[in-house]
Amino acid sequence: MFKTRGIVKFGGLSLLCLFFLNISTFDFRGQDLALRRTRDLTALASALNTLKITEADLKPGSGFCKKIEGFLGISDIVAAQRVPQEEGYQVAANLRAQRALHQMAIKLAQFGKNYNAITQTEFNSVLGVRVIIPAAGFGSRYSPQGTAQKTLAVARGDESNIRLAYNGTFKTAGVAPIIMAGEMFLEQIFTEAALNDPNWFTKIKEQARLQGGACVIDDNLIDPNKRSALLPSEAMIIYTASGGHGDAFVCTVKLLESL
Numbered sequence: 001m002f003k004t005r006g007i008v009k010f011g012g013l014s015l016l017c018l019f020f021l022n023i024s025t026f027d028f029r030g031q032d033l034a035l036r037r038t039r040d041l042t043a044l045a046s047a048l049n050t051l052k053i054t055e056a057d058l059k060p061g062s063g064f065c066k067k068i069e070g071f072l073g074i075s076d077i078v079a080a081q082r083v084p085q086e087e088g089y090q091v092a093a094n095l096r097a098q099r100a101l102h103q104m105a106i107k108l109a110q111f112g113k114n115y116n117a118i119t120q121t122e123f124n125s126v127l128g129v130r131v132i133i134p135a136a137g138f139g140s141r142y143s144p145q146g147t148a149q150k151t152l153a154v155a156r157g158d159e160s161n162i163r164l165a166y167n168g169t170f171k172t173a174g175v176a177p178i179i180m181a182g183e184m185f186l187e188q189i190f191t192e193a194a195l196n197d198p199n200w201f202t203k204i205k206e207q208a209r210l211q212g213g214a215c216v217i218d219d220n221l222i223d224p225n226k227r228s229a230l231l232p233s234e235a236m237i238i239y240t241a242s243g244g245h246g247d248a249f250v251c252t253v254k255l256l257e258s259l
Contacts (some may be wrong), residue, residue: 044102047109058101060094064115068104071123073173077101080170120174128172130256133162136182136240136248149184152230160230176234178256180248186217186239189230194221204239213251214240216259
């Protein structure tokens, strides 16, 4: 009796182990990738028809690619990746460019028209990139005495660090960059007249508090000479009282969504 019960229990356990083994070895990821690939191919076929292009147009150098490069403000979608000239790197860069063109075609098809009729504004609404540059700290590691903000320091070629950062990143034509500024940054770009008000910073902090932690800085408060010498010309300055842990980004994004 005991032996029989033992066999039954062992048999049940074996079946149970086999069941879990089948689940653990089933290729969920592979099945998911296959499903996504099928969906992408279906969406791509529809997009090609809508945009009036063929798969041959989804390669660097095509008319569609040139249109995308214009939207992105670059001259060459492969060269813009800034990879070494060795063949392996260039092949990989070409493949990345083709995948990007595939996905952008699917996204742009929602406008329901020939790709040549799509505007910069429409492109920006679904695929635009806004550059956000943090400059809200006190720069204590750069200037222990608190006399200089490192983003405004002139590094080389008479260009400020913040302008070098902006010029070296990917961006979208027509989308103004955002500079998240703190007290020290504002103090170094404001006009003398603005700084002569003893309550200038208190007023800005109160405005930010009322708007959820961030506020857009009035361009009239910024010295035009300092703007032209140190900042990206079209940059929007947003004050945010950062407490660390990414809250400055959260407050800035919430403010942008409300504008």
